[in-house]
Amino acid sequence: MNLELIDYLIIGIYFLFVVGIGFLLKRRIKTSNDFLMSNRSIPLWITSLAFISANLGAQEVLGMAANGAKYGLYTAHFYWLGAAFAMVFLGIYMMPFYYGSKARSVPEYLKLRFDEKTRTFNAITFAAMTVFSSGVSLYALAMLMQVILGWDFNVSIWAAAGIVLIYTYLGGLTSAVYNEVLQFFLIVLGIAPLVYLGLQQAGGWEGIVANVDDAKLHLWKGMDNAANNPMGVDAFGMIFGLGFVLAFGYWCTDFLVVQRAMISRNLNEAQRTPIIAAVPKILMPMIVILPGIIILALQTQSAAFDLPLTQNGEPNYNMVLPKLLEQLYPSGILGVGITALIASFMSGMAGNVTAFNTVWTFDIYQSHIKRNASEKHYLNVGKATTVVGILISIATAYVARGFNSIMDLLQLVFSFVNAPLFATFFLGMFWKRTTGHGAFWGLVSGTAAAAITHGLTVAEGKGGWIANLHTFYSGTGQAFNIAWIAFVVCFVVTVVVSLVTKPKHKEELIGLVYSLTPKQHDPAKRWYKNPLWLGIVVLIITVILNIIFY
Amino acid sequence: MNKILDLRFVIGVFFTIVGLLLLVYSLTSSGETSQSINQWCGIVFAAFGVFMIILSFMKDADDELTGTGH
Numbered sequence: 065m066n067l068e069l070i071d072y073l074i075i076g077i078y079f080l081f082v083v084g085i086g087f088l089l090k091r092r093i094k095t096s097n098d099f100l101m102s103n104r105s106i107p108l109w110i111t112s113l114a115f116i117s118a119n120l121g122a123q124e125v126l127g128m129a130a131n132g133a134k135y136g137l138y139t140a141h142f143y144w145l146g147a148a149f150a151m152v153f154l155g156i157y158m159m160p161f162y163y164g165s166k167a168r169s170v171p172e173y174l175k176l177r178f179d180e181k182t183r184t185f186n187a188i189t190f191a192a193m194t195v196f197s198s199g200v201s202l203y204a205l206a207m208l209m210q211v212i213l214g215w216d217f218n219v220s221i222w223a224a225a226g227i228v229l230i231y232t233y234l235g236g237l238t239s240a241v242y243n244e245v246l247q248f249f250l251i252v253l254g255i256a257p258l259v260y261l262g263l264q265q266a267g268g269w270e271g272i273v274a275n276v277d278d279a280k281l282h283l284w285k286g287m288d289n290a291a292n293n294p295m296g297v298d299a300f301g302m303i304f305g306l307g308f309v310l311a312f313g314y315w316c317t318d319f320l321v322v323q324r325a326m327i328s329r330n331l332n333e334a335q336r337t338p339i340i341a342a343v344p345k346i347l348m349p350m351i352v353i354l355p356g357i358i359i360l361a362l363q364t365q366s367a368a369f370d371l372p373l374t375q376n377g378e379p380n381y382n383m384v385l386p387k388l389l390e391q392l393y394p395s396g397i398l399g400v401g402i403t404a405l406i407a408s409f410m411s412g413m414a415g416n417v418t419a420f421n422t423v424w425t426f427d428i429y430q431s432h433i434k435r436n437a438s439e440k441h442y443l444n445v446g447k448a449t450t451v452v453g454i455l456i457s458i459a460t461a462y463v464a465r466g467f468n469s470i471m472d473l474l475q476l477v478f479s480f481v482n483a484p485l486f487a488t489f490f491l492g493m494f495w496k497r498t499t500g501h502g503a504f505w506g507l508v509s510g511t512a513a514a515a516i517t518h519g520l521t522v523a524e525g526k527g528g529w530i531a532n533l534h535t536f537y538s539g540t541g542q543a544f545n546i547a548w549i550a551f552v553v554c555f556v557v558t559v560v561v562s563l564v565t566k567p568k569h570k571e572e573l574i575g576l577v578y579s580l581t582p583k584q585h586d587p588a589k590r591w592y593k594n595p596l597w598l599g600i601v602v603l604i605i606t607v608i609l610n611i612i613f614y
Numbered sequence: 615m616n617k618i619l620d621l622r623f624v625i626g627v628f629f630t631i632v633g634l635l636l637l638v639y640s641l642t643s644s645g646e647t648s649q650s651i652n653q654w655c656g657i658v659f660a661a662f663g664v665f666m667i668i669l670s671f672m673k674d675a676d677d678e679l680t681g682t683g684h
Contacts, residue, residue: 070639074632081628088619110621242621249625253662257655394648396639397655400632 065212065390071399078403079227081246082410086231086239096442099236100422101168102327106238108336110245115324115341117244120251121412122204125352125405130381132356136280137613138295140349145307148342148606150315152599155339158316161493162326163334165575170319171427177492177576179500180431185507187427189481190319191420195453198416199460205409206461212386221461228414229454233447237422240414241324247407254404255351261392262358275361283613296538305544309551313486320419335595342602346609356384417453424449476518483547484510484554491558496570496577502562510554517546617670626666633660
């Protein structure tokens with residue numbers, strides 16, 4: 065792919081703007097709260113767009129297009145089943161506790177609700193997970209730039225990391241969030257013309273229906289058995305594994321996204337943030353999944369759209385978007401498309417680094433290393449953590465380059481940690497009898513159950529490192545089933561241990577548990593400012609989409 | 615100074631510049647398809663940019679990035 069001066073100019077202007085935003089916001093940063101929590105002063109439209117943009121990283125943009133080609137329309141389950149319901153639940157039921165408890169992070173809520181050990185367990189695993197994810201994002205960006213543009217791997221890594229460092233160091237979380245909003249518009253407006261041009265060349269939706277395997281153009285058809293659909297997942301695994309455990313575990317407990325709602329100006333806006341974010345989220349398949357389906361139709365017209373092969377001789381689905389950019393975009397708009405890809409990587413990296421900062425500073429440093437220090441001290445720690453986080457990300461990117469399998473293993477271990485987390489939060493918020501010991505041992509045993517299930521099952525040649533008791537049709541199916549097993553184990557162990565240990569006094573749980581927290585009523589509230597009504601509208605649209613594309 | 619801290623203004627300026635660049639490039643580049651794509655994208659980007667700039671002047675300060683914490 066050859067870029068011309070105009071393309072480099074557009075990339076350069078984008079870099080100038082993201083760094084400029086950091087410099088402009090620098091003067092607003094006076095305390096650690098400003099730097100790490102944006103002083104809870106961000107308007108609703110920004111928190112909502114930042115909420116989904118923090119999730120719109122490289123894995124989302126490149127990965128969902130790849131899944132679109134591999135699994136077809138079934139990939140939309142990650143949005144219409146695996147996002148919308150959980151985002152609405154977060155807004156209506158969980159955000160009042162996160163925001164109302166005045167916790168500065170998700171691990172800090174665990175401290176208030178349970179105890180220090182549960183918070184520390186979550187904080188350490190989350191901090192490690194975010195900083196390594198940031199490194200993987202950086203590695204993927206450098207590899208992509210090397211493959212499609214011929215840029216030097218080292219230059220790509222240091223340039224991208226340097227730019228993210230400048231704007232997060234100067235403007236903290238606010239700068240990251242503002243850039244995420246810019247990146248959101250850039251990704252949508254930069255890729256939307258690609259979808260239009262691809263659809264036009266493929267002969268519209270009729271052309272896709274005529275040229276793409278019908279099995280890839282449905283959401284629920286063939287879900288009675290994992291062998292009957294391209295994703296290799298049955299309805300139970302899909303609904304309980306993805307739709308409930310993984311979706312609620314990610315959207316309701318992952319501080320990376322929840323943090324964007326927690327910096328809202330008031331509780332009502334914090335509640336509406338994920339619900340309003342759900343609207344663009346349910347439309348996102350048009351931008352990120354449709355290209356994967358379009359390329360399948362275009363491949364029947366021209367060999368130019370064939371994907372390069374991996375070392376295993378299979379199509380490299382991660383090249384779907386780069387291939388479409390190469391074939392459909394002329395210079396000029398190509399610069400915008402490439403910038404959109406770079407933006408998605410930087411957005412994912414900055415989101416991880418800022419979440420890492422907050423958790424490290426508040427939940428590990430302030431809690432275990434130095435309590436009661438001055439505001440300025442914690443501000444400096446936050447800034448130093450930004451630099452350290454970026455450096456670890458760079459180191460991780462180099463490790464990933466040399467030992468790709470180690471990174472796969474790390475990602476896998478982190479998925480074990482994430483899977484049972486929703487059970488802990490769900491019981492903590494809705495069952496006042498849940499104890500700190502119950503939560504801690506539930507989390508540990510749920511994580512162990514996830515690892516053991518992976519060790520006893522195989523999918524696409526992975527897993528089965530203890531014994532092969534069952535073979536799944538796909539890695540996705542294996543992941544969904546591991547998730548629900550980990551959830552159930554965590555849930556049961558938490559309940560059993562809680563029943564034999566002493567719970568906190570009711571007075572300590574006000575504002576932290578649903579049944580003990582006074583309900584807020586605002587009769588003057590208009591329907592569009594009411595999270596419940598907004599949530600119902602979002603869910604109706606989601607259900608209609610599921611029916612249309614059955 | 616307040617205006618350039620308004621995110622709508624910043625986003626508006628960014629897309630206006632990129633849109634105008636695409637428009638100018640479409641006039642100077644060769645190839646009918648290339649010209650047409652860049653021209654239409656340039657118009658849409660610039661229109662979106664101008665819309666965001668106008669929005670930044672119309673809304674009250676409460677919605678601006680410059681607002682202080684509540």
